[in-house]
Amino acid sequence: MGRSAGQAPAPLSEPRIQPAEMDLETRIHRFTEALESLGGVVYRASSPEDALSYARKLLDGKKAAASNAPILNELGITAIQGVASGFTEESDLRALCASVSAGITGADYALADTGSLVLFSSPQEARMISLLPPLHLAVIRKEQILSGLDELFSLEPMPGDRSSSMVLITGPSRTADIEQILIRGVHGPGEIHVILV
Amino acid sequence: MSTRVSLFVTCIVDQLFPEVGIAAAEVLERLGYEVEFPEDQTCCGQPAFNTGYRAEAREVACRCLDALRGAEYVVVPSGSCASMITHHYEELFAKDPARMEELQSFLPRVWEFSKFLLEVAKVEDVGARFEGAVTFHDSCHGLRELHIKEGPRRLLSKVRGLTLCEMELAEECCGFGGTFSVKFPGISGAMSRNKIDSILKTGAGTVTGVDASCLLQLRGALSRAGLPVQTMHLAQILASQ
Amino acid sequence: MPAAPETQFRETLNNAALQNAVYSATGRLMDKRKLVVAPDVLPDYQELRDQAHALKKHTLDNLDHYLEQFESCVLARGGKVVWCKDGGEVAEFLARLAKEKDARLLVKVKSMTSEEIELNEHLEREGLEAVESDLGEFIVQLRRGRPYHIVAPALDLTRYDVAELFTQKLGVDQDDVPEHQTQTARAVLRQKFLSADIGVSGANFLVADSGAVVLVTNEGNGRMCTTLPKIHVAIAGIEKLVPRAQDLAVFLKLLGRSATGQPLTVYTSFLNGPRRPGEIDGPEEFYVVLLDNGRTRVLADREKRETLYCLRCGACLNHCPIYRKIGGHNYPWVYSGPIGAILSPQMLGVQAAPWLPFASSLCGACAEVCPVKIDIPKFLLQLRSEVNKAKRRDRQGRLERLGFQAWAWLMRHPKLYEAAGAMGAAVFSEQEPGRWIRSVPAPMNVGPLRAWMSERDIPPLPARSFRQLWRERTRKKGR
Numbered sequence: 001m002g003r004s005a006g007q008a009p010a011p012l013s014e015p016r017i018q019p020a021e022m023d024l025e026t027r028i029h030r031f032t033e034a035l036e037s038l039g040g041v042v043y044r045a046s047s048p049e050d051a052l053s054y055a056r057k058l059l060d061g062k063k064a065a066a067s068n069a070p071i072l073n074e075l076g077i078t079a080i081q082g083v084a085s086g087f088t089e090e091s092d093l094r095a096l097c098a099s100v101s102a103g104i105t106g107a108d109y110a111l112a113d114t115g116s117l118v119l120f121s122s123p124q125e126a127r128m129i130s131l132l133p134p135l136h137l138a139v140i141r142k143e144q145i146l147s148g149l150d151e152l153f154s155l156e157p158m159p160g161d162r163s164s165s166m167v168l169i170t171g172p173s174r175t176a177d178i179e180q181i182l183i184r185g186v187h188g189p190g191e192i193h194v195i196l197v
Numbered sequence: 198m199s200t201r202v203s204l205f206v207t208c209i210v211d212q213l214f215p216e217v218g219i220a221a222a223e224v225l226e227r228l229g230y231e232v233e234f235p236e237d238q239t240c241c242g243q244p245a246f247n248t249g250y251r252a253e254a255r256e257v258a259c260r261c262l263d264a265l266r267g268a269e270y271v272v273v274p275s276g277s278c279a280s281m282i283t284h285h286y287e288e289l290f291a292k293d294p295a296r297m298e299e300l301q302s303f304l305p306r307v308w309e310f311s312k313f314l315l316e317v318a319k320v321e322d323v324g325a326r327f328e329g330a331v332t333f334h335d336s337c338h339g340l341r342e343l344h345i346k347e348g349p350r351r352l353l354s355k356v357r358g359l360t361l362c363e364m365e366l367a368e369e370c371c372g373f374g375g376t377f378s379v380k381f382p383g384i385s386g387a388m389s390r391n392k393i394d395s396i397l398k399t400g401a402g403t404v405t406g407v408d409a410s411c412l413l414q415l416r417g418a419l420s421r422a423g424l425p426v427q428t429m430h431l432a433q434i435l436a437s438q
Numbered sequence: 439m440p441a442a443p444e445t446q447f448r449e450t451l452n453n454a455a456l457q458n459a460v461y462s463a464t465g466r467l468m469d470k471r472k473l474v475v476a477p478d479v480l481p482d483y484q485e486l487r488d489q490a491h492a493l494k495k496h497t498l499d500n501l502d503h504y505l506e507q508f509e510s511c512v513l514a515r516g517g518k519v520v521w522c523k524d525g526g527e528v529a530e531f532l533a534r535l536a537k538e539k540d541a542r543l544l545v546k547v548k549s550m551t552s553e554e555i556e557l558n559e560h561l562e563r564e565g566l567e568a569v570e571s572d573l574g575e576f577i578v579q580l581r582r583g584r585p586y587h588i589v590a591p592a593l594d595l596t597r598y599d600v601a602e603l604f605t606q607k608l609g610v611d612q613d614d615v616p617e618h619q620t621q622t623a624r625a626v627l628r629q630k631f632l633s634a635d636i637g638v639s640g641a642n643f644l645v646a647d648s649g650a651v652v653l654v655t656n657e658g659n660g661r662m663c664t665t666l667p668k669i670h671v672a673i674a675g676i677e678k679l680v681p682r683a684q685d686l687a688v689f690l691k692l693l694g695r696s697a698t699g700q701p702l703t704v705y706t707s708f709l710n711g712p713r714r715p716g717e718i719d720g721p722e723e724f725y726v727v728l729l730d731n732g733r734t735r736v737l738a739d740r741e742k743r744e745t746l747y748c749l750r751c752g753a754c755l756n757h758c759p760i761y762r763k764i765g766g767h768n769y770p771w772v773y774s775g776p777i778g779a780i781l782s783p784q785m786l787g788v789q790a791a792p793w794l795p796f797a798s799s800l801c802g803a804c805a806e807v808c809p810v811k812i813d814i815p816k817f818l819l820q821l822r823s824e825v826n827k828a829k830r831r832d833r834q835g836r837l838e839r840l841g842f843q844a845w846a847w848l849m850r851h852p853k854l855y856e857a858a859g860a861m862g863a864a865v866f867s868e869q870e871p872g873r874w875i876r877s878v879p880a881p882m883n884v885g886p887l888r889a890w891m892s893e894r895d896i897p898p899l900p901a902r903s904f905r906q907l908w909r910e911r912t913r914k915k916g917r
Contacts, residue, residue, distance in 0.1 A: 016489050093719065113701070153683065167705060173656065373799065383451055388760075
């Protein structure tokens with residue numbers, strides 16, 4: 001290898017992290033634009049009541065699984081008719097997620113430049129809720145929107161310290177494997193809605 | 198006293214397209230240069246180098262260096278031959294300190310023809326006239342190793358009577374690739390026909406470029422297809438009056 | 439040593455439907471990439487490439503250090519590392535694991551590394567069911583074929599091919615609507631995800647400072663396979679390492695853009711061991727299989743080890759005029775296109791397909807778009823020299839070398855070179871003014887000339903070469 005055994009490698013330059021400067025309004029605007037260009041829907045709630053009303057309308061009485069993210073409780077979303085939450089047992093949750101029409105989660109961050117949601121797996125957030133049901137509804141606070149990957153990695157230089165899984169969700173599930181034709185909703189959710197409060 | 202430039206015409210121009218060499222000389226003379234042709238020159242060695250015969254390539258490259266030594270400027274009407282010298286000779290002579298040292302002072306004096314006009318002679322209008330629609334083929338080595346793209350188009354834009362039409366696939370390889378053209382003739386031919394389709398779509402009657410080898414490939418394919426589109430090296434168009 | 443598959447090339451070149459499918463699919467991928475790396479969209483694109491190249495260089499130049507760091511981090515997070523020399527050892531490990539855990543069904547995420555070692559065939563022999571869950575790979579698996587492209591496995595197929603295949607293999611009614619076909623696959627695979635015992639993935643990146651596996655996918659099958667089954671096994675070549683999680687800020691900006699024109703793919707997963715206490719779901723066991731399979735041999739070459747920087751984005755394939763003509767199945771191994779042309783000879787030995795490094799016009803389009811700046815043309819040239827050395831003893835090799843030695847000798851003797859040219863001019867003289875030569879008499883129609891003329895005309899050799907014209911011109915001016 002050109003070094004002797006046990007010799008330390010030559011020093012590596014600092015990671016290239018250059019978070020873009022972006023004010024809140026720009027973050028909201030960019031995030032909305034980016035996710036909507038991928039077929040997602042972003043709703044900017046004017047109030048907590050407005051957020052709840054949007055969720056209720058979207059779910060339309062259908063069955064949903066909600067995570068244990070505090071924000072969902074706070075907004076009253078877990079109390080909507082048809083929404084089940086508070087699960088800690090995987091097998092129960094799996095049976096539910098495989099049968100409901102929607103999965104409702106919070107998120108840890110969002111990324112403005114790509115329209116992404118960032119979710120760490122935790123006792124509050126199970127992975128499968130944003131994966132199994134055909135519709136994913138995420139509720140986040142506007143302040144959680146970061147400018148992009150650089151800001152994410154400057155805040156979370158060691159994602160593994162927090163969780164066994166960090167996933168960046170950038171729009172609805174898709175494929176172009178057949179004749180390069182874009183099709184949404186392959187295995188993951190085909191619809192993504194984000195409520196910004 | 199006018200500046201002297203040495204012409205390295207390249208073997209393909211010497212033997213197959215001598216009019217290209219004459220045209221290049223005429224343009225340079227028109228611009229006030231005194232053109233020399235060091236007779237000892239033959240080839241830059243690229244055919245052997247590209248086919249994986251480095252020792253043989255080195256022998257021929259030595260001859261090339263010896264023939265051109267002492268020239269103040271070496272002008273080459275070929276993107277691939279110029280870049281063979283400027284971009285690959287160092288790899289060939291890596292283990293030869295004497296030659297490496299020689300290359301340090303030699304390489305900066307080697308110029309592909311269009312780059313010489315724009316960057317040394319610093320002219321765009323060489324007083325040429327050529328009636329007709331012309332499309333430009335971006336030869337790969339010229340494009341990617343010497344960054345020849347805008348330059349020839351600027352030169353052509355000053356040619357009176359000439360209409361420049363851009364083809365969609367200007368940057369796509371013509372399929373020559375040296376011995377590739379005869380080792381994989383089926384693929385090479387298919388690539389040339391792709392290129393020809395793009396040329397025909399422009400409606401141009403002439404294809405031009407900075408590399409006679411590309412033009413050999415394209416004209417050979419055009420002729421085989423019975424098409425009337427002709428090929429002319431950039432030097433020939435610029436020499437036209 | 440095997441010769442180039444000329445017949446297959448010709449078949450592919452004459453198959454208009456296939457030519458169209460490959461050319462338009464790769465064309466679309468090129469266009470999509472161009473949009474998202476444009477200077478007004480990603481102004482620091484070139485700088486990112488330089489950074490990515492430097493990071494990969496550093497990692498591979500110090501691979502032993504990073505492998506050790508990676509392993510200890512995986513262990514610290516409750517995972518296990520398995521070192522495998524080749525595909526046989528990987529299959530053995532999986533078979534043993536399946537037996538131990540009484541596992542029957544494996545679901546797989548798309549992984550070129552697993553294709554490289556023909557994992558599915560091995561597993562089948564062990565009596566295990568391994569189902570590909572990426573739509574393209576699912577299709578390829580049903581066909582019992584090989585992926586056509588590093589990123590788009592079913593690039594060569596039309597919806598009609600898929601309809602036919604699904605009817606035959608899945609028993610569904612004939613349906614050539616891609617949306618319906620996707621729904622069919624979704625339904626079939628959902629059952630598999632929910633009941634699988636082991637999820638097998640590759641890894642787009644291995645993160646040394648975290649012991650993490652990074653997966654970059656679009657469909658959701660990557661998440662399914664690494665969330666639902668109790669066991670997750672990630673199989674990765676040792677070259678997939680990057681030093682730090684933070685370095686992903688560079689690599690993730692390049693991979694999706696270069697591959698499919700996506701700034702980020704739909705799912706970017708950073709997987710760091712089995713589920714932690716309190717986490718509700720996720721695998722209970724986490725294994726990373728580190729595969730060599732010839733990579734240390736490539737690493738041994740200080741220059742050509744750059745080949746291992748590859749991110750498997752497929753951009754070089756999309757831009758390669760040769761790949762776009764002969765397609766993915768005319769390459770001798772799973773890795774096709776320009777990267778395949780330099781990787782296969784290094785991993786399999788140049789004798790496996792000595793023609794491969796020569797099947798390129800050296801146009802350089804690949805190097806221009808490679809996100810990690812691998813100098814593919816340079817290595818093709820080096821490999822050509824190596825092939826010639828290997829062919830020293832055989833008849834064709836000797837003949838060709840002799841030919842070039844004679845050529846070099848002629849080029850060193852300008853007077854003789856001139857004489858040879860004059861002789862040629864006498865033979866191939868102009869028959870009709872302005873017309874090129876369409877055919878030559880049979881005895882001359884051999885070797886390179888024959889090859890050339892099979893596709894193109896040749897110019898008549900001018901009566902006087904440049905140097906002869908120049909002498910006259912100089913003489914005239916002298917007067």
